[in-house]
Amino acid sequence: MGGKKVSVVKKFIGMRIKHLRKNSGMTQAELAERLDISSTHLGFIERGIKGASYELLEKISKSLNVEMRDIFSDYNLLDGRASLKREDENIDEIVLILKDFGAKEIQFVKDFLLNYRDTLSK
Secondary structure, eight states, X not given: OTTOOOOHHXXXXXXHHHHHHHHTTOOHHHHHHHHTSOHHHHHHHHTTSSOOOXXXXXXXXXXXXXXXXXXXXXXXXXXXXXXXXXXXXXXXXXXXXXXXXXXXXXXXXXXXXXXXXXXXXX
């Protein structure tokens, strides 16, 4: 990535789009064609290298037959209840995000998680 930092928000949204696309059984090329963008551009969005405009996010949600909020959500809605995605999927996504962080950022996230865990156990 040539030293450029990937925005955590772009990375998260990109991972959600990729996850939703795969769940729909669509290839990157198929979705890109529906969106009238190149599959390279969609790949950049899915990896968090490029952001997507609000209009493009609307087109993505319509093409994937999901609500716009599903792109921003970490939950799957089933029978009116929010259920967390499988634990290993969440861990995989966190690891992908952390790969773009430097040592200080990773230490900050680690400290935050340890403090949060301690708060929950009190």
